[in-house]
Amino acid sequence: MSFQFDFPFARRAFAEALLGIPVTLSVVLAAFLAGFPLGFLIARCRLRRTPVISQILTVYVSFARGTPVVVKILLFYSLLPPALEHAIRVLGLNFSIYDLNPIVYAFIIFGITSSATYSEIWRSALNGVDSGQYEAAVSVGLTPFQAYLEVVLPQALAIGAPAFCSSTLSMLKGTSVVFLMAILDITGRARLAAAMGYKYLEAYVVIFLVYLTVCGILEQVFKLLEQRLVRFRAS
Amino acid sequence: MQIIALKKSFGKTAVLRGIDLTVPDGKVTAVIGPSGSGKSTLLRCLDYLEKPNSGRIVLDDIVLNAEQPHKKDILALRRSTAMVFQQFNLFRGRTARENVMEGLVQVKRMSEKEAGVIAEHYLNEVGLGSRMNYYPRQLSGGQQQRVGIARALALEPKVILLDEPTSALDPEMIGEVLVVIGKQAKQGKTMLIVSHEMDFVREIADEVVFMDDGLILEQGPPRELFLNPVHERTRQFLARVFQNFDYAI
Numbered sequence: 506m507s508f509q510f511d512f513p514f515a516r517r518a519f520a521e522a523l524l525g526i527p528v529t530l531s532v533v534l535a536a537f538l539a540g541f542p543l544g545f546l547i548a549r550c551r552l553r554r555t556p557v558i559s560q561i562l563t564v565y566v567s568f569a570r571g572t573p574v575v576v577k578i579l580l581f582y583s584l585l586p587p588a589l590e591h592a593i594r595v596l597g598l599n600f601s602i603y604d605l606n607p608i609v610y611a612f613i614i615f616g617i618t619s620s621a622t623y624s625e626i627w628r629s630a631l632n633g634v635d636s637g638q639y640e641a642a643v644s645v646g647l648t649p650f651q652a653y654l655e656v657v658l659p660q661a662l663a664i665g666a667p668a669f670c671s672s673t674l675s676m677l678k679g680t681s682v683v684f685l686m687a688i689l690d691i692t693g694r695a696r697l698a699a700a701m702g703y704k705y706l707e708a709y710v711v712i713f714l715v716y717l718t719v720c721g722i723l724e725q726v727f728k729l730l731e732q733r734l735v736r737f738r739a740s
Numbered sequence: 741m742q743i744i745a746l747k748k749s750f751g752k753t754a755v756l757r758g759i760d761l762t763v764p765d766g767k768v769t770a771v772i773g774p775s776g777s778g779k780s781t782l783l784r785c786l787d788y789l790e791k792p793n794s795g796r797i798v799l800d801d802i803v804l805n806a807e808q809p810h811k812k813d814i815l816a817l818r819r820s821t822a823m824v825f826q827q828f829n830l831f832r833g834r835t836a837r838e839n840v841m842e843g844l845v846q847v848k849r850m851s852e853k854e855a856g857v858i859a860e861h862y863l864n865e866v867g868l869g870s871r872m873n874y875y876p877r878q879l880s881g882g883q884q885q886r887v888g889i890a891r892a893l894a895l896e897p898k899v900i901l902l903d904e905p906t907s908a909l910d911p912e913m914i915g916e917v918l919v920v921i922g923k924q925a926k927q928g929k930t931m932l933i934v935s936h937e938m939d940f941v942r943e944i945a946d947e948v949v950f951m952d953d954g955l956i957l958e959q960g961p962p963r964e965l966f967l968n969p970v971h972e973r974t975r976q977f978l979a980r981v982f983q984n985f986d987y988a989i
């Protein structure tokens with residue numbers, strides 16, 4: 506089988522794929538903005554062993570982490586819209602759920618998944634901060650909230666930074682499955698181009714390169730943030 | 741400071757079984773006693789790092805009732821006391837100066853500049869004028885503990901609580917820390933100190949309290965307590981520590 510790599514097509518597919526970057530990044534950003542603080546709250550509740558809530562959260566985390574994103578997408582995307590549509594009709598609202606941009610589902614699914622993943626990182630990071638640090642802070646007269654904000658959090662962030670970075674990067678790569686919901690992210694755009702030109706290999710090479718670049722840039726951003734925390738790390 | 745019928749248990753084990761103690765202003769009160777007798781737990785309760793089960797802690801107009809502790813009283817108590825920890829517990833990632841400034845800026849709402857001036861004053865006071873900008877990990881144990889003392893002093897607390905401030909130190913560093921504490925004692929700071937350094941206790945304490953198994957067995961000025969202990973347990977304890985001390989020489 507002879508094969509020729511179609512460079513002009515690849516260039517066009519590349520331009521297409523670039524248009525998907527904002528979509529991919531918006532899913533990552535939304536999931537981060539929801540999952541990062543949520544993960545912190547989950548971790549705190551579980552560390553404090555708040556009765557009932559703590560057990561519920563343990564189940565939540567193992568469900569959210571223990572199921573592939575693809576499965577969650579297939580499940581959510583086929584279950585949620587009919588259910589919501591029904592609810593809307595019952596409430597007598599004049600609005601069709603099918604008008605909703607599917608990216609909202611992506612936000613929810615990745616928000617849930619990342620909240621669970623981040624919560625595990627938060628948990629070990631918060632555990633890694635010596636309890637004497639909190640004690641010294643409240644003994645100096647800081648309120649428990651101030652002690653957390655001023656003393657415990659910077660150290661926990663420093664401990665967790667590498668794991669936060671790598672899990673965010675793998676989430677970014679994982680968002681490529683949102684094309685299943687007809688969302689035009691990097692993968693979605695490139696696949697669309699591929700399907701129209703019947704040139705799949707070129708498109709896949711393009712996808713590969715675009716993710717590599719975007720991940721590389723994001724990693725550098727994390728590195729910069731990490732450097733600002735380095736002094737809080739245990740020697 | 742007055743401690744009234746203070747009790748604390750961990751699960752089923754009673755660690756403090758009713759402590760009554762007055763810590764007089766401007767005096768040094770030393771707590772001695774065998775390991776596990778509850779000395780650390782007592783000090784930690786006074787800063788509410790440990791939650792006492794019952795009893796009261798009174799400090800001027802603050803009355804903390806252990807059975808109904810109000811957040812406001814806990815905060816007020818913590819702000820009128822300062823703890824010097826066995827393991828120093830300096831804030832990681834903060835210089836010596838920043839360690840001392842933290843409470844001044846966050847609690848006393850001073851500007852960075854004001855707080856910096858005060859921090860420098862107290863660091864000079866403990867002999868660390870040349871180490872202001874060092875991070876904890878760049879300091880020796882003795883120096884770290886002196887920063888810990890400066891951090892406590894800068895808050896001008898009504899009572900300074902010291903829990904075995906020298907027992908995590910290498911022997912050659914104990915002296916420098918004891919000198920700093922002794923100097924503050926002579927300046928009339930109110931202190932409650934747990935220590936196994938009996939010579940030091942004898943020298944600086946106005947009152948020595950002997951704790952055993954969650955109770956205060958006896959107390960008195962160091963000369964009396966060390967020379968004429970009333971209780972057999974006190975006698976045994978003193979015989980043991982002074983014997984160990986002899987061995988050490």
Ligand SMILES: Nc1ncnc2c1ncn2[C@@H]1O[C@H](COP(=O)(O)OP(=O)(O)OP(=O)(O)O)[C@@H](O)[C@H]1O
Nearest residue numbers: 750751755773774775776777778779780781782904
């Ligand atoms: N967090 C805790 N949970 C359970 N038990 C504890 C806890 N902290 C202390 N204890 C127990 O309380 C008792 C008193 O401990 P404490 O640390 O107050 O003794 P201490 O007089 O300071 O001893 P040392 O001289 O060894 O420092 C000990 O039996 C200890 O095992």
Ligand SMILES: [Mg+2]
Nearest residue numbers: 779780781904
């Ligand atoms: Mg102790």
